Amino acid sequence: xxxxxxxxxxxxxxxxxxxxxxxxxxxxxxxxxxxxxxxxxxxxxxxxxxxxxxxxxxxxxxxxxxxxxxxxxxxxxxxxxxxxxxxxxxxxxxxxxxxxxxxxxxxxxxxxxxxxxxxxxxxxxxxxxxxxxxxxxxxxxxxxxxxxxxxxxxxxxxxxxxxxxxxxxxxxxxxxxxxxxxxxxxxxxxxxxxxxxxxxxxxxxxxxxxxxxxxxxxxxxxxxxxxxxxxxxxxxxxxxxxxxxxxxxxxxxxxxxxxxxxxxxx
Ligand code: HEM
Numbered sequence: 001x002x003x004x005x006x007x008x009x010x011x012x013x014x015x016x017x018x019x020x021x022x023x024x025x026x027x028x029x030x031x032x033x034x035x036x037x038x039x040x041x042x043x044x045x046x047x048x049x050x051x052x053x054x055x056x057x058x059x060x061x062x063x064x065x066x067x068x069x070x071x072x073x074x075x076x077x078x079x080x081x082x083x084x085x086x087x088x089x090x091x092x093x094x095x096x097x098x099x100x101x102x103x104x105x106x107x108x109x110x111x112x113x114x115x116x117x118x119x120x121x122x123x124x125x126x127x128x129x130x131x132x133x134x135x136x137x138x139x140x141x142x143x144x145x146x147x148x149x150x151x152x153x154x155x156x157x158x159x160x161x162x163x164x165x166x167x168x169x170x171x172x173x174x175x176x177x178x179x180x181x182x183x184x185x186x187x188x189x190x191x192x193x194x195x196x197x198x199x200x201x202x203x204x205x206x207x208x209x210x211x212x213x214x215x216x217x218x219x220x221x222x223x224x225x226x227x228x229x230x231x232x233x234x235x236x237x238x239x240x241x242x243x244x245x246x247x248x249x250x251x252x253x254x255x256x257x258x259x260x261x262x263x264x265x266x
Contacts, residue, residue: 004133005126008185009113012200018118024204025114028211035214036223042215045224052242053231061239072237073230080229095145100222102138103174105131106181133185136178143175156263169209170217176206 009021040046064072079085084100087093109132117125147168153159164172184199214220235242 003186003189005129006185006189007113007117007125007129008188009118011188013118021114025111028207031211032214036220039215039220056235056240056242059240059243064238072233076230076233081226092150095142095150098138099142102135102142106135106139106178109135136182139174139178143171147171169213170219173206173210173213177210180206
């Protein structure tokens, strides 16, 4: 249990000034902002999104008051975004929720440890250290489950789990951060100093790849997906339905095909 309470950043203060570690975090946030903005400019997705929303508004059948808008947005945040409801019921959603909350806990506790518990006089950091390890373990569980078994290339297209393509950059960089982070902390706890420096280098490198690779990876989906879910539900509430036809006045009969087994016979 003690190994989960180790604050791996505190030993780093022997070689790095805490300010350098804080600047590293600020630089990673800046990389995310730059990567996302360049991605938005390149794909023109946000421009399309707002044009589409403006066009759809013309066919709205109802003017939403600000109270109604807030209610729709709150419901979307709690239901659709916080539980990734678009993934439906099942393993895919459980794996995503594990990885998503694991990553959020890992990032928040990393920032708290680096900014607030960076010297031996900073007080007891065991709660935040525990959360840091918990976040990393949750990310590994959700992420490896997804990458090894649930990824469409593996689960439906019969590609071997070790076949890596560019689309795997995000999930693999995320997993590398959590795995090397845990290895760095555990080797510190076991007194394996040399090995712990090796994992530290790998931890830093994987963070640079994760945050520096936003433009090329699926990182920004964590901003786009919530925006799209809010827009979809607002369009549902104001009757514009993104210019899609209204549902037919008939029972939702999709035939047996929709219940068919997932393709996996190879
Ligand atoms: C910290 C926040 C998040 C993290 C760390 C995260 C992580 C991931 C990862 C690792 C993947 C697999 C990517 C791949 O195909 O290789 C993924 C896919 C996905 N994410 Fe997220 N995500 C986050 C937020 C969100 C949010 C807020 C939503 C929706 C509201 C969302 C919806 C999805 C969907 C629909 C997929 C596709 C899943 C599949 O193919 O099974 N994610 N996410």
